[in-house]
Each structure stands twice: as C-alpha cells, then as structure tokens.
Amino acid sequence: MSARTAPPPPWAQVLLAVAALVALWIIGQTVGQALLIFIVAVVLAMLLNPVVRSLTRLKVPRGLAVIVVFAGFIITVAAIVFVLVDPIRTQVEEIQRDLPVYTDQAERRIDTVQTFFDDRGIDVNVRETGNDLVTGLEERANEAADNALSISLNVLGALVVVIIVIVAAVYMIIDAPRILGFVHQVGGPDAVAFVRRAERSLTEYMKAQIIVAMVAAVMAGVVLWIYGVTGLFPLGATFAVAFAAWVFLTEFIPYVGAFLGAIPPVLLALFTTSFGAVWVIIAFIAIQQIQGNLIIPKVMGGAVGVHPLVVIFGVIVGQQLAGVIGILIAIPTVVLVKETVLFASQQLRLGRQAEDAASAETISTPDPATTAEMPRQPPNEPAP
Numbered sequence: 001m002s003a004r005t006a007p008p009p010p011w012a013q014v015l016l017a018v019a020a021l022v023a024l025w026i027i028g029q030t031v032g033q034a035l036l037i038f039i040v041a042v043v044l045a046m047l048l049n050p051v052v053r054s055l056t057r058l059k060v061p062r063g064l065a066v067i068v069v070f071a072g073f074i075i076t077v078a079a080i081v082f083v084l085v086d087p088i089r090t091q092v093e094e095i096q097r098d099l100p101v102y103t104d105q106a107e108r109r110i111d112t113v114q115t116f117f118d119d120r121g122i123d124v125n126v127r128e129t130g131n132d133l134v135t136g137l138e139e140r141a142n143e144a145a146d147n148a149l150s151i152s153l154n155v156l157g158a159l160v161v162v163i164i165v166i167v168a169a170v171y172m173i174i175d176a177p178r179i180l181g182f183v184h185q186v187g188g189p190d191a192v193a194f195v196r197r198a199e200r201s202l203t204e205y206m207k208a209q210i211i212v213a214m215v216a217a218v219m220a221g222v223v224l225w226i227y228g229v230t231g232l233f234p235l236g237a238t239f240a241v242a243f244a245a246w247v248f249l250t251e252f253i254p255y256v257g258a259f260l261g262a263i264p265p266v267l268l269a270l271f272t273t274s275f276g277a278v279w280v281i282i283a284f285i286a287i288q289q290i291q292g293n294l295i296i297p298k299v300m301g302g303a304v305g306v307h308p309l310v311v312i313f314g315v316i317v318g319q320q321l322a323g324v325i326g327i328l329i330a331i332p333t334v335v336l337v338k339e340t341v342l343f344a345s346q347q348l349r350l351g352r353q354a355e356d357a358a359s360a361e362t363i364s365t366p367d368p369a370t371t372a373e374m375p376r377q378p379p380n381e382p383a384p
Helices: 010-031 033-057 062-119 126-153 155-174 176-187 189-230 240-250 257-272 276-299 308-328 330-364 368-373
Strands: none
Touching: 033 062, 033 155, 033 176, 033 189, 033 308, 033 330, 062 155, 062 240, 155 176, 176 189, 189 240, 189 257, 189 276, 189 330, 240 257, 257 276, 308 330
C-alpha cells in the first residue's frame, strides 16, 4: 500500500499565497491597467455566471440569458448611481463650503480650553498645537473633497473602462462552456471542479460582504440621523447619506474599514460640537461590536478562509497597483489566489501519492524473468 502524503502545513500554504501575490504584483508593474481590467472582468463574470446558468436550466438560450442578466445588472447599478450620487455630491460640496465656519468654531473651542488652563496656572500650550491640527485637518478635508468631486466629474474615462470590463465579461460568460471544455482537456475533471469551486467561493464571499457593508451603512446612517434630530450631533441628519455611503465603501477594506468609516463623522463632530464626537465614537464602537459578534459570524463565516497577513498583504498590493479600485478588488483576488493554491497543492499531493503507489507496486510485484529462473516444486513431492 502507498503511504498517504500529509497535506502542506498552514505556513506553507501562506507562503504559497504570498508568493502568488508577489508574482501578481510583479506582473502588474508591467501590464498595469490591462491586468486590473482583466481581473475585474473575471470577478464580474464569475459573479454573474451562476445567474446565467440558472436561466439556461430554465430552457432560456444562453445568449438571451446573458443579455437579460447584464441588462438587469446595468439597470440596477444605474439606478443606485442616479439615486445616491447627486445627494452625496451635494453633501460633499456643502461640507467643503462650510468648512471655514467649522474651522472657526473649532479654533474658538481651543481658545476656550487654553483660557481655562491659563486661568488655573497650568502651563499647557493647547492653542498652538490645536490650531496646527485644525489647519492640517482643514487642508486634508479640502483635498479629499476636491478628489471626490473630481472623481465624480471624471465620468468619460471611467465609462470607457466600465464598457471594456462589461464587454470582456460578456465574452467570458458566453464562451464559458467552451472555456470549461478547454479546462477539462488540459486538466481533467479536477480542473473543472477547481473552476466551479473558485466561482462558488467568490460568489459566496461577495454576497456576504455586500450584506455586511449594507447593514453597517444603514446602521451608521440611521444613528447619525437620530443624532441630528435629537441634537447630539446636529449635522448628523444633514450628511447621513454621504456618511452612510462612505461606510459602505470602507467596509470592503478588511480589518481597518470600520475605523476608516468613522473618521469623517468624528472629525466633523470635533469641528462643530462639544460632545458630539464622543457620541459618534460610541455609536461606531457599538456598530463594530454588533458586526463582530452578531452579523459577521452569521453572514461571513469562513468566506475568505485566508490568513489575515495574506489578506493585508493583498490589500497593500492592490493599493499599489490600482489605488482605491485595487483595494476594493483585493479580497476577491485573494479568494481566487487561495483556490488556485489549494488546487495546486491538491494536484501535487495526488501526484506524490501516484508515485508512491507506483513504487510500492513495483517492489511488491516480482520480476517475470526472475520468476522464470526459479526452480519449480514437483506437484507430488512435499516441500522441504
């Protein structure tokens, strides 16, 4: 019998995943935008292909199923953009316009604190440090607002990229049976199973991540709106939509997304109210606890199943390659890399088992030439 080969240890799988990400980063340095478009198209095709496959099971022609699915996808995205982009841009412009007023309020509060210390003989220079901090925050807030506005106005370049991604994804889904046939010819049934497993893992992760991000965004928007109505954070109701959209996007960044989502409302609260920032911080801590203890364990589970260091490294690589877009597609890419590494390690293990079985069979089976030379025992003569 052949000895069973133990699966690679976890540290070896981590190293393989990191090596794959490094190779992806090196390739990305040379092909750049083309690699980004290809990865986004692959992710989109894998997410929509199960829907197309479900329609084909209902006797819908594959070409018509692809048209229906992509039409529904484009209409849904366009509706979301139409509903959210204009109020978000309006709120960002309002924050940028009123930022000097918020800065003056913050500086007056700093002066009040400095006067409190001076009257009691406490030698602490809050004014200089606080004014420098407020000035720096104002400059960065203006830069962030300008970037957000420029991104929202730069529609033509983004539209071209979106069209290329959609066309590439359409071709991938239409030719999916032919692609699977080619995969079967090259790698056999195991390779086809690998493609299906990667598609399923990516789909499950994206569905879970969207649910988690939507829940966090809704909770943040509702709480900030309540704060605005009750007066705990007066501007919370005014900018609830913009902050909720920001929370939704940052939730796709692992481990630090919850912290990044809280920064804009906390800063605005620091600029405008005395204790509003405390209430905002408490709200986001409560949201994070609800997510970590109730929502994520139920919804996400082990959707990624990758070591946190690999995830963080993937996010860094994505940011270096494509900025914000690279960060957003980093985890789907890590999921695909994980499935590829698992498939490669499985094939390597099966190859070793086949070699061990062949070696054991060779040892246990006697050589025919040697067997022919051995003297035969007479049938009626007892063996010695």
